[in-house]
Amino acid sequence: MDRKETIVLGAGLSGLSTVIHVGGDWLVLEREGRPGGLTRTEDIDGFLFDCTGHWLHLRDERVKRMAAELLPDGLSTVVRRAAIYTNRSFTRYPFQANLCGLPSQILRECLQGAVEAAVRRAGRGGAKPRNFLEYANFHFGEGIARHFIVPYNTKLWGVSPDQVTAEWTQRFVPVPDVAQIVDGALGFSREAMGYNATFLYPTRGGIETLPRAMFARLPADRFLFSTRPRRIRAAERWVEFGTERVRFDRLVSSVPLPELVDLTEDAPPALRRAARRLRCSVLRYVNVGLSVERPLDGEHWLYLPEARFPFYRVGSASNALPGLAPTGASSLYVELANDQAVPDGDVVRALAEFLKEIGTIQRDSQLLFAAFREHPYGYVIFDRHCARARASILDWFEARGIDSIGRYGGWTYNSMEDAILDGIRVADRARKG
Ligand SMILES: Cc1cc2nc3c(=O)[nH]c(=O)nc-3n(C[C@H](O)[C@H](O)[C@H](O)COP(=O)(O)OP(=O)(O)OC[C@H]3O[C@@H](n4cnc5c(N)ncnc54)[C@H](O)[C@@H]3O)c2cc1C
CATH class of the missing domain: 1.10.3110 (protoporphyrinogen ix oxidase, domain 3)
Structure with missing residues (x-):
């Protein structure tokens, strides 16, 4: 049986960061045909779409240095423009201030x-x-x-x-605080609040520029794409895929946690019960092309709390970076509500009505296309079972040399920077033995 020091499952940001930092003999198995995971960018007729909005918020010096080195064309800084649309009126984000x-x-x-x-x-x-x-x-x-x-x-x-x-x-x-709420009610609020008041984005290309640059630093022959493990045995430390069985000293997985449990043959019944308690929302969104230049009155995104809209947020990446859409056109991402199952045709009609209501378009024909996308994992639901179930599963794996990391591996609400940091932490621990 072949043997690797480190096997990594998943070539999203957490998996890529792990192998950039870990050193030694490693192998990556990725289910899809290219790296990037959630940070892949889709090109539809020259419109570049990320998986909804993907804006970089970097706080950690190591990650900032890494991003600066990786992206020679640089990162653009964007000052957030976000608003709430409710009761036919716009207010600035965050609503409460x-x-x-x-x-x-x-x-x-x-x-x-x-x-x-x-x-x-x-x-x-x-x-x-x-x-x-x-x-x-x-x-x-x-x-x-x-x-x-x-x-x-x-x-x-x-x-x-x-x-x-x-x-x-x-x-x-x-x-x-209450003084800020009162100021905001009287129109005196000047402070931009929240973790994303400004953000960074690759100057050229979509957010996939980042994982692509990470991948370019690594030996491509240590990645197996369109490959997923068939089964794993934690006690004997092996992974089986295709016709191979490979032993590992350490397994780093960014596979969604309930799926990792499923794959692990020797996971005990209590672990399987805990995995069944993990819940998340489904991510349904629509990539839209418009033949107008500055939709949403120039906002980068709008929050839509009202039940009359089947979407909760509509954003425009091309309002932040015009290069993401062809000249004279613009893009929208439309995030669909999880509490209503609305047929695609009704969503498009509701979207066109909404865009007319706020003056973005005048005619349906200005809405060029609407491409529906779905991802089974969206936002982890932190219900009363979540923390305990997640901790028991992560502890069980860790005790057997398996680190489950990243957004769905760690079963958490995180950012791209957090995913990169997960990889750095695992690699640091591995190097220290
Ligand atoms: C809607 C949305 C918007 C977001 N917006 C932002 C934002 O604006 N700013 C920000 O910083 N962060 C944002 N994030 C978070 C960010 O996308 C994640 O933190 C980060 O991309 C997670 O990387 P990851 O490697 O943990 O997971 P993933 O990107 O999910 O990577 C996991 C990889 O594992 C692969 N895989 C899965 N199962 C298997 C299997 N069985 N075998 C082999 N491979 C497998 C997948 O194909 C994937 O490539 C957003 C997330 C979502 C969902």
């Missing part, structure tokens, strides 16, 4: 709720939030929760925020 512009009755409810929540917090009357709904009521008040947080997040996950813990929120949901 920019209430100005809402119809007055809704603004009043949001502001009163925010002040009441602040008073409750000051008097320590509010019980510690146990789920995301309580978290939103606690920090933002009931008005903001009712008019934005609850409807928007229900569309995104397909489950109500009271079924989701607040575990993922700290980094991704900006929490303004």
